[in-house]
Amino acid sequence: MSTPLLELRKVTKIFGSRHDYTVALDDMTLVLDEYFPKIIAVVGESGSGKTTTGMLLLGFYGPTMGQVLFRGRPLRELRGAELFRFRREVQAVFQDPFAVYNPFYKVDNLLSIPIKNFKLARSKAEARELMEDALERVGLRPEETLGRYPHQLSGGQRQRIAVARALLLKPKFLITDEPVSMVDASLRSTILKSLRALNQEFGVPILYITHDLTTAYHISDYIIILYHGSVMEAGNVDSIIRKPNHPYTKLLVSSIPWPDPDLPWGGTEEMIQKSQVAFKAITGCKFAPRCPYKMDICETKAPELFMPERDRVVACYLYRDHTVLPREELSSVFAQA
Amino acid sequence: MSEPVLQVKNLKVYYYVEAGAVKAVDDVSFTLDFGVKMGLVGESGSGKSTMAFALMRMIKPPGKIESGQMILDGIDLLKLSEEKMRQTRLRKLAMIPQGAMNALNPVMRIDKQLIDGMLDHGVIMSKEEREARVAQLLEMVDLPPKVAKMYPHELSGGMQQRVTVAQSISMEPDVIIADEPTSALDVVIQRQVMETINRLQQRLGLSIILIGHDMGLMAQSVDRLAVMYAGKMMEIGETHAMFRDPLHPYTRLLIESLPVLENKGVFSGIPGITPSLLNPPEGCVFHTRCPKAWNLCQEATPEFVEIKPGRWVACHLHTA
């Protein structure tokens, strides 16, 4: 068993001061392999910890407890050549199509700098060719995009360039944080198609972080549902979206506005009273305050990951009669192709 | 009741920049009947947000309402004086803004913010009447009474948005313009806020224009749908009919590009990019990206025509 590329090992991330703190991620273990070319979606609402997960994996946040590892080495210990390798192999596409550009420079920079630093081309001409090729793959015309400043292009064009960058770099792992949420609906499919191509043609595993269940369903193979920093449900995306087990997942799925007037918002038996109270770290299941199936044990002890089927786990006592999967082995549920 | 409460005719709103005139809204017409929820959907650059502000006559320079008519309950809003228009806002025509946290005053308690608008319009109320009205408004938007004494930052995003909804109905206007009221909210809260708006609409008999880019939300929330593209109105019709059988190629492509449960793995977008509003294409503004375009589309702008009762479309396929 080779060393996994990226690993979150019992990571907890807490923000704030001693008296006013938020647990963004609670004891999360995730093992990501470079040879497992699947797309894993991390889905949750704001405050779920999904963005924190991405930031931890990219080394932009440090864990409060636990470790984040790259090829077995803790990120905070990486230096020099090792650190450089980390940056080369793990790439990202972020949400805001404008913020990733330095307004001072032309958009070419986003592509040319990594080419230069990672020595992907032997000459300027070759670099240019790489850039043009990548742009064409995302449906852009190089003559209309290169040489421009960020404010001269539309949001959709800018985001496509960011995806072209990922295609160009062919990293060992790509972390995408809401790559299409700030992009027009008609353009989303194009961008998702490019990501899918990166995954299927070039075998790049992708972590797709989003709050949008529909795009998550469309592009990914597996899904992790987070709520206030804890995993609620995880596994094969098809089974989970079509037949959600966890009450929270059911709530999420029933709130999806399907673009079909004959498919109204899901059954109202799942409508849960609005949680007006500011959320504070509690013992027990994070969803208990809002859960219609709450039992006593839910408020005292957080549920383990129960495995009702081979390819999915659910953190809910409603399924306590099934085998338990230790938290550290969460990722094994993704290996069931 | 199918009487129009709001009629927009040939509205043009242009922004004057150094390089020329940006035709944000270019000759747009539509009708809103009493008690109807109409969705105005479009992507970025379609002109839908400009529409929202134009209806409230809140377009600031360099923008200018060039021409057209906006007839609310028989009165042309564009012909009103500034003072009369001010009186019309909130009383007859109200807006729920996008991003409640920017619309609420951070240093004012909720009850005061709810009442402020009414007091500004000269409504005289005793202390008891004010408190009663605040309690009533909060109840109508499903907020607990204790919210009255709180400050905006103490509320969650969804609750803040509900407060702006409550503000908009405080004088029971005829028409409410909701400008992407839920775009900043999570999907679960979004549903709850939309259902609140829905219940309110039925209870008070309001007419609503819901502006947004989320076709899914539109399918769930509105009776009629108007589709805008690059400043022009492409198609208007009853929601079911629009989804079942879209007439305009843009509407059709838009619906087909939406991810639903059935089409997993199928990715179809609309090729090309949105045109510049400074120099829109000749003829039909969509022809550069339209799979069904032919020579006429490049030469002549299609008329916006009612080809079936209640169904309007601007496309040579149907009008030539």
Added chain:
Amino acid sequence: MQRGQGFKGFLNYIRRNPAFGGGLLILLLLLLFSTVAGYFVPKEGAYPLFTTPKQKPSAEHPFGTDSVGRDLLPTLIYGTRMTLSIGMIAGCIGLGVGTVLGFMTGYFGGLFDTIVKFFVDVLMTIPSFLLLITISASVPNPEEMSVIQMALILSLVSWVQPTRAIRAQVLSMRERAFVMMAKLSGMSGMEIIIKELMPNLLPYLAISLAGAVNGGVLGSLGLQTLGIGNLREPSLGMTIYWLRYYNAFLQGYWWWIIEPVIVIAAIFIAFLLISIGLDEFANPRTRRTV
């Protein structure tokens, strides 16, 4: 921002930003006054016993003369030159040090940041003027102080504001997505500071420079008015010292009072307008919508 069209773009910008244009104009006039005008006027006139003292402004001496026979026109011309020089040198040193410290502490943080912050906090609490007086008084032969010496003393405090301002900007900027992208593209910390952060902070650097130069001028005026520093070579502060010494108020030598005051006011107004103008430039950039 329209970065093209070089000079024409610059003129265009000035048209849209009258504060900046106005300030720049005043500064330009002051510079012309203090340099070019000096060719037409003998430097000896700025020293005592050059000509008849206590003369009101006339055709012969357009600015009048002071109690010891200085012609006030050359006095002010060379005085402005010296005061501005001191201010600019102090300002540039202050900005230079402030830039380096601001970027290093803002971006890298750590122990270095803690140490520098300590000094900044201490210097912010101690009244800088008292500090300057103390330091100046301990210099041997303060009456012989050169421009460079005074500038160096002033720069001991002029670095503080730029450091704080730049550090604050860097702290907020380093969380931005394009910095994250730069890291993901294999750029090192120093590369990011120089290539990514600095260009975006040019307006802030300019504002800090304006502030530091202004502060330098103010500091030198303060010291010299109190009699600390070189009182023989012409400078604006020195002029004020002497007019107080010779009781220009009570003697009614209004021209001696008004002239330096007007020049000093012009300097401050110029820098104020430039700062206001640059501020407007710095902020709407982030509001640039597409």
